[in-house]
Every structure is written in C-alpha cells, then in structure tokens.
Amino acid sequence: MALSDITSRISAAAQAHGRDASDITLIAVSKVQLPERVEAVLSEGHRIFGENRVQEAQGRWPAFQEQFDGIDLHLIGPLQTNKARQAVEMFSTIHTVDRPKLAKRLADLAQERGSCPDLFIQVNTGEEPQKAGCLPSEADAFIAQARAMDLPLLGLMCIPPVEDEPSLHFALLAKIAARNGLKGLSMGMSSDFETAIAQGATHIRVGSAIFGERVAP
Template identity: 65%
Template sequence: MGLTEIKDRIAAAETAAGRVPGSVTLIAVSKVQPAARVEAILEAGQKVFGENYVQEAAGKWPGWRATFPGVEVHMIGPLQTNKLKQALEIFDAIHTIDRAGLAEKLARQVQARGACPQLFVQVNTGSEPQKAGILPEDADAFIASCRALDLPLTGLMCIPPEDQDPAPHFTALAGIAARNGLAGLSMGMSSDFEAAIAAGATHVRVGSAIFGARSYT
C-alpha cells in the first residue's frame, strides 16, 4: 500500500469526520522491519515511528536519529519496569502505562531526570485477560493516581479485540478521555484507523500497510 496512500486515507478520514487537517499523527510501526524498509520511509519524510521492544529500538534508532533530525520514536509495546530507565533515554512517548508499579517507578525516574515523554494510559477496553491495560471500570481511578504522582498524561491508548467491531471500543476510550480532560487518543491500526479517526483518534499506529508484512524469522 505504502506511505503516500496511508497519508491520503488519513487526510480523507479527517475531512469526512470534520476534523482539522493534519490533526491526526501517523505512527509508522517499524518493529521487526528490515533496515532498508525503515530507511526508505525515513527518506520519504515520515517523522514519527513506533517500536514494541526497548532493546530493538536502542539498537537502531540512535544512528537513524543522527541522520534524520526531528524524528520521534514512540513506545507502543508492553514496558517492563527493569527497562524503564533505558526506555526514557530512547522514547519521546510511551503509550503503554498500564499498572500502578510502572507508574510509580516512572514518576521517580521522571523527577530524577527533570524531563518526561508524552504518556498514554493503556485501557483494556475489551477486558481481555491475556491483554495488558487498565480495565475500563478502573481507568478513572488510575488516571487520578497518575496525576497524584505528578505524571503529565497526554491521553489514552487501546487495542480493541481482534474479533469485534472496533468502533464501540474507540467510542468508549474517547468517553473515558473526555471525562478526564485528556486530549490524546492513540487508537486505530492498519485495518481500522479510519473508524478510529471518526471517533476522535489523535494518533494512529500503522505498520504492515506502510512497510509490508513483517518477518519474525
């Protein structure tokens, strides 16, 4: 499909939803992609990328950032507390704040550093036992606890169940964000980002539709 087509579809979805042009940030999900593919997208002018693994990001992004100034790298995978310090050195945003222990350790690290990336709380809108994220009924209290730790939250993130219509999940996340005064909504992937934009997404995470299928071998 390619980067240009995805950008065109995002622009069309913004227009259809009555959104301000350019109000949706495209996160190009570059995890497990060959270097040549990522470099081609960097050379095409894409500025925001998403990674799932701290070690993988640490191995490749310092070099690319030196060559391509102004690039942002966002953490969109589960974050282990023992990788937190390294993550704060690499990532401009973390989309997967999902438990009290992580929030508490993050608050201590942020205070020590005097700087903080953009932070999104991951909400498990489908209440799936195998999936990370705060349960919807616990989201308000968790957001309040993060704020009590002086964590400056940007917004919320979700990954709807694969076997369900994503639209109600996007609407539910937008509702939680609205009542908590959070503007950021990280939701929507290759198969459903237009529905996410219609529901208010500010960040969409698109990988295979830009780079091609991943190879995990």
C-alpha cells in the same frame, strides 16, 4: 511503500468527519521491519515511528539518528518496570502505562531527570486476560493516581480485540478520556485507522499498511 496512500486516506477520513488532518499524528510502526524498509520511509520524510520493545529500538535507532534529523520515537508495546530508565531516555512518548507500579517508576525517574516523556494510559477495553492495560472500570482511579504523581498524561490508548467491532472500543476509550478531561486518543491500526479517526483518534499506529507485511526473523 504506501506512505503517501496512508496520508491521503488520513486526510480523507478527517475531512469526512469535520476534522483537521494536522490534528492526527501518524506513527509508522517499524517493529520487526527490515532496516531498508524503515530507511525508505525515513527518506520520504516521515520522522514519527513506533517500536514495541526497548531492546529492539536500542539496536535499530542510534544509527538512523546519526543519519536523519528529528526522529521522534514512540513506545507502543508493554513496558517492564526494569526497562523504564532506558525507555525514558529513548522515547518521546510512551503509550502503554498500564499499572500503578510502572507509573510510580516513571514518576521517580521524572523527578530524578527533571523531565518525562509524554504518556498515554493503556486501557484494556476488551477486558482480555492476556492483554496489558487497566480495566475500563479502574481507568478513572488510575488516571487520578497518575495525575497525583504529576505525570504528563496526554491521553488514553487501546488495542481492540481482533474479533470485535473496533468502533465500540474506540467509542468507549473516547468516553473515558472525555470524562477525565484528556484529549489524546491513541487508537487505530492498519486495518481500522479510518474508523478510529471517525471516533476522534489523535494518534494512529500504522505498520503493515506502510511497510508491507512483517518479515519473520
């Protein structure tokens, strides 16, 4: 387990860039990880976890929630509109709001329930056709739409293309967030979270560097 190593690296990266490490939320990405690995990280005291799929989270977390107090679940994978109700019931934060239809569904559920998870809008900074997220050129308009629906926007999220220099994408995301008055930046994974911290990340999503490589089902 490398949780203590990651938290040390977060502190060092924050200090190097004049930031407070307590302003950076570490999301341990538990998707497709073995239950015993997740339990080990829980036993170390960590409580903030990220899952990619609603169904997988539903199968994994109720048992852990009976055993451990204060678990905080974040949805970091694409959300289908027909899974939105289950998602808002299970997650405190959804990082992947990427289209008006989904925003409208979340707004309707918020109205019905009287509450809504915190939300990040996903921006496809690399404009990759196979990847979710609104295009950078459409981000300002979509942010305005979501705000008009009274959705609780925390900030923006991105996943840079694997072959690109991530700092360019993190800087672009930070620029879009700043001009829209959004403080949250969900960016940075196992291989580049220190670069993301340098660019202002408030939420980093770290999986294999904490748990080890995923085990194929």
